[in-house]
Amino acid sequence: MFPMISEVAEFDAARRLLVLELEREAARGKPFGGRLFVGTMLEVPSLVFQLPALLERVDFVSIGTNDLLQFLFASDRGNPRISERYDFLSPLVLTFLHGIRCQCDEAGVPVAVCGDMAGRPLEAMALAGIGFRNLSVLPSAVGPVKTMIRSLDLEPLVGYLDTLYGLPERSVREKLRSFATDHGVMI
Numbered sequence: 334m335f336p337m338i339s340e341v342a343e344f345d346a347a348r349r350l351l352v353l354e355l356e357r358e359a360a361r362g363k364p365f366g367g368r369l370f371v372g373t374m375l376e377v378p379s380l381v382f383q384l385p386a387l388l389e390r391v392d393f394v395s396i397g398t399n400d401l402l403q404f405l406f407a408s409d410r411g412n413p414r415i416s417e418r419y420d421f422l423s424p425l426v427l428t429f430l431h432g433i434r435c436q437c438d439e440a441g442v443p444v445a446v447c448g449d450m451a452g453r454p455l456e457a458m459a460l461a462g463i464g465f466r467n468l469s470v471l472p473s474a475v476g477p478v479k480t481m482i483r484s485l486d487l488e489p490l491v492g493y494l495d496t497l498y499g500l501p502e503r504s505v506r507e508k509l510r511s512f513a514t515d516h517g518v519m520i
Contacts, residue, residue, distance in 0.1 A: 334345045334372050334373060334374060334393075334395060334467075335348075335371075335372075335374065336371045336376065336397075337374065337377060337400075338374070338375075338376075338380055339369050339374055339377040339379050339380055340379060340380060340383060341380075341383045341386045341387050341390065343413070344373055344390060344391070345390070347430075348371060348383075348390070351369075351371065355369070363386050364507070368392060370392040370393060371391065371392055372391045372392050372393035372394055372395065373391055373394060373395075374394075374395050374397045374400075375395065375396045375397065375401060375433065376396075376397035376401050376403045377402035377406070378399070378401065380405050381429075381433060383431065383495070384436050384437075385436065385440070386444045387494075388436065388437065388440035388442045389440070391442060392442070392443075393443045393444070393445070394405065394433075394437055394442055394443070394444045394483075395444070395445045395446070395447055395449075395469065396430065396433060396444065396445070396446045396447070396506075397446055397447055397448050398421065398446060398447070398448035398449065399448040399449055399450075399452065400448075401443065402421065402426060402450075403406055404406035405418040405419075405426075405429070406418055415481075419457060419504055420503060421449070421450045421453075421454060421456050422455070422459060422504050422505055422506040422509055423502070423503055423504050423507065424497055424500040424501070424505055425491060425500060425504070426447070426497060427459060427463065427497060427498060427505070428498040429433045429465055430460070430465075431445075431464070431494075431498060432465045434463055434464045434465060438464070439450035443467065444465065444467070444516075445465070445467035445468065445469055446460050446465050446467070446468050446469065447469035449466070449468055449502035451468040451474075451478075452468075452471050452473075452478060453468035453474070454475030454477045454478055454480070454481040454512065454519070454520040455477075455481075455506070455509055455510060455520045457478045458482060458485060458509065458513060458518060458520060459494065459509055461482065461485060461487060462487065462491050462493070462494045463494060464491075466512070467468060470500050481518060481519055481520055483515060483519075484518050484519040485516075485518050486516065489516060490512065490516070493512055497506055497509075
């Protein structure tokens with residue numbers, strides 16, 4: 334998995350280097366004995382605009398929410414003066430991620446989500462409702478996210494999220510929290 338790819342040409346160059354190294358190892362008598370799955374982190378917003386071309390080249394994609402959203406909002410999440418500039422649960426973010434997930438599904442390319450968003454139960458609930466089925470979380474987040482997933486009925490959530498995409502609000506966090514409470518989702 335290649336990190337911080339900003340355009341398809343960078344992915345192609347990185348893949349060529351990988352192939353070159355595999356050929357060198359094979360020439361040394363150490364061939365790779367299996368199928369190598371090659372993918373990329375989706376962390377740079379510019380790559381989203383080339384997603385159709387990228388999806389023709391990759392075996393999988395992993396959305397790195399921390400960097401992707403920080404760059405999308407031109408905000409330093411590590412700076413307390415501006416770190417609250419955006420919310421993971423803004424309609425813009427949910428719509429953006431939904432579009433990425435739909436393109437990956439249409440291309441038949443597995444997509445995962447990692448970063449802080451995947452490891453928080455309320456945010457993970459939204460990701461599940463968007464259609465993500467592979468979340469990469471810190472070990473300490475496995476229990477709370479698993480508890481939430483086990484208490485979740487996806488069908489009503491998917492329908493509810495359809496009403497939130499594209500809203501002009503800064504955040505739908507409280508709406509999602511109310512949905513969780515009303516539907517017995519353990520967040």
